[in-house]
Amino acid sequence: MTKSFQLWRCLRYPPRNHPVFRHTAAIARHSHPPIPRWIQIAGGLGLLFIICAIWSPSMILAGLAILFASPVVFLVANGTVYGLLWAVSASGILRRYRQHGAHELLSLSPTDPLEIDWLFCQGTLHRGGGLEQIHTAVRLLLGLGLGFVLVITFFTTTNAIALSDTATGPATIRLAFTVLLGYPLLGALYIDHIQSTVISGLVAILIADIARSDLECRVWSAGLFLGLQVIVYTGIGVGLLPILAWRTGLSGSLSLLGGGVLALFILYTLRESLVQLLWTLIKRRLRADYVR
Numbered sequence: 001m002t003k004s005f006q007l008w009r010c011l012r013y014p015p016r017n018h019p020v021f022r023h024t025a026a027i028a029r030h031s032h033p034p035i036p037r038w039i040q041i042a043g044g045l046g047l048l049f050i051i052c053a054i055w056s057p058s059m060i061l062a063g064l065a066i067l068f069a070s071p072v073v074f075l076v077a078n079g080t081v082y083g084l085l086w087a088v089s090a091s092g093i094l095r096r097y098r099q100h101g102a103h104e105l106l107s108l109s110p111t112d113p114l115e116i117d118w119l120f121c122q123g124t125l126h127r128g129g130g131l132e133q134i135h136t137a138v139r140l141l142l143g144l145g146l147g148f149v150l151v152i153t154f155f156t157t158t159n160a161i162a163l164s165d166t167a168t169g170p171a172t173i174r175l176a177f178t179v180l181l182g183y184p185l186l187g188a189l190y191i192d193h194i195q196s197t198v199i200s201g202l203v204a205i206l207i208a209d210i211a212r213s214d215l216e217c218r219v220w221s222a223g224l225f226l227g228l229q230v231i232v233y234t235g236i237g238v239g240l241l242p243i244l245a246w247r248t249g250l251s252g253s254l255s256l257l258g259g260g261v262l263a264l265f266i267l268y269t270l271r272e273s274l275v276q277l278l279w280t281l282i283k284r285r286l287r288a289d290y291v292r
Helices: 003-012 019-030 037-055 057-099 102-106 113-125 127-162 169-179 182-210 214-244 249-290
Strands: none
Touching: 003 113, 003 127, 003 182, 003 249, 019 113, 057 113, 057 127, 057 182, 057 214, 113 127, 113 182, 113 249, 127 169, 127 182, 182 214, 182 249, 214 249
């Protein structure tokens, strides 16, 4: 199991009875809205659709487009938006405990300083069930997307086989190969969700140990996290340019499919490298700060 998935399991399954985790989660829950975020978003979209329908029947199509596009937007922006919020929030909490000396006091206990930092991050991410709600929504949407892609794959494949000897045969074969692009896309969205969450926690721990004030902590956390996201997405774009430039006929459909697989590989490899780098930097800094 790679480092990113090891850390993901740590974030997903925290020691819920540990005092530090319970204390951090309890403080965070106090300010968390009683209505889950996904219900608020769904209610807002539903209200927008009703307003569009009342204002003009022709705007119903626009409302439907928003409703259908919102899951896709959520999946694409989820890793960056919530990762940014979690990185800033967790780093702020860690920084406050360091300023008040509580973190140094806890580090004198048998618990490792790095484990204490992870407990603070776990408590922040699990406040009000935030991480669990987001993860459940991601799995639900990806499951629906997988079912949709499976159905489309079945129909396009059977159609391509049936029409292979006709004039429309090449077009149906190209469509069947293009639909397969959905599988690496769904995989990339899931990996993006997991690794973005892990990186947000690592960024929070690293910046909280470096920054000298709350303002620096929040600004640097946001800047570092967004900068790492830009590096990954830029790397994907640069890696795909040669393939996407060649997209004609059946070769074009195959190149798109290959581009999807390559994007998945680049995403995972770059993020895993960043996770390893951040993890190494954190271990070196904490060893220098608390062991020396």
